[in-house]
Amino acid sequence: QKEVEQNSGPLSVPEGAIASLNCTYSDRGSQSFFWYRQYSGKSPELIMSIYSNGDKEDGRFTAQLNKASQYVSLLIRDSQPSDSATYLCAVIRDDKIIFGKGTRLHILP
Amino acid sequence: DAGITQSPRHKVTETGTPVTLRCHQTENHRYMYWYRQDPGHGLRLIHYSYGVKDTDKGEVSDGYSVSRSKTEDFLLTLESATSSQTSVYFCAISEEGGGADTQYFGPGTRLTVL
Numbered sequence: 001q002k003e004v005e006q007n008s009g010p011l012s013v014p015e016g017a018i019a020s021l022n023c024t025y026s027d028r029g030s031q032s033f034f035w036y037r038q039y040s041g042k043s044p045e046l047i048m049s050i051y052s053n054g055d056k057e058d059g060r061f062t063a064q065l066n067k068a069s070q071y072v073s074l075l076i077r078d079s080q081p082s083d084s085a086t087y088l089c090a091v092i093r094d095d096k097i098i099f100g101k102g103t104r105l106h107i108l109p
Numbered sequence: 110d111a112g113i114t115q116s117p118r119h120k121v122t123e124t125g126t127p128v129t130l131r132c133h134q135t136e137n138h139r140y141m142y143w144y145r146q147d148p149g150h151g152l153r154l155i156h157y158s159y160g161v162k163d164t165d166k167g168e169v170s171d172g173y174s175v176s177r178s179k180t181e182d183f184l185l186t187l188e189s190a191t192s193s194q195t196s197v198y199f200c201a202i203s204e205e206g207g208g209a210d211t212q213y214f215g216p217g218t219r220l221t222v223l
Binding site: 042043044045046049088095096097099100101102 | 149150151152153154157167199206211212213214215216217
């Protein structure tokens with residue numbers, strides 16, 4: 001089983017709708033979880049971090065963590081064309097950050 | 110934007126030649142990282158540094174070496190480049206390690222080995 005798994009997409013979402021991105025991880029001892037956004041040809045940038053079970057909201061973004069089920073998700077409300085990017089899930093294992101392969105999100109105007 | 114630069118930004122080289130990529134930061138962060146990003150593999154850690162002259166291996170360190178003689182510079186060297194090392198290389202920095210702190214990424218270097 002891969003350590004951090006994401007659906008590669010592309011995930012197509014109409015403008016204004018909610019985009020839901022999911023990630024599962026294999027190491028039950030993981031404590032820190034991150035979502036990075038990467039535009040085509042650019043470097044990753046951190047958009048959300050979450051450390052405890054439940055929801056964490058920041059503007060249009062909500063990160064959700066369920067340690068019992070070993071998944072973390074990212075919701076993007078009121079999706080905009082500028083949200084079209086690849087979203088990378090990352091998990092800390094043995095003091096090192098492990099990235100998923102990313103989900104390509106395409107917002108349809 | 111975090112003050113991170115990478116040089117060169119693009120490089121084409123031939124198999125068997127040595128290549129050095131440079132990462133320079135102006136943030137005085139303790140931790141520096143080198144990643145490679147390939148389609149189908151995502152971001153993978155090559156080496157990282159937790160201080161001057163202190164480095165450790167990541168998950169894909171074979172064929173790569175690093176050096177850090179100053180806080181602000183972290184060099185990645187391919188001693189004898191191979192076509193499998195064609196990739197986009199990202200440098201990242203953080204104040205703390207172990208995932209306790211945000212990693213900021215540089216703009217990347219696109220390396221092609223013919």
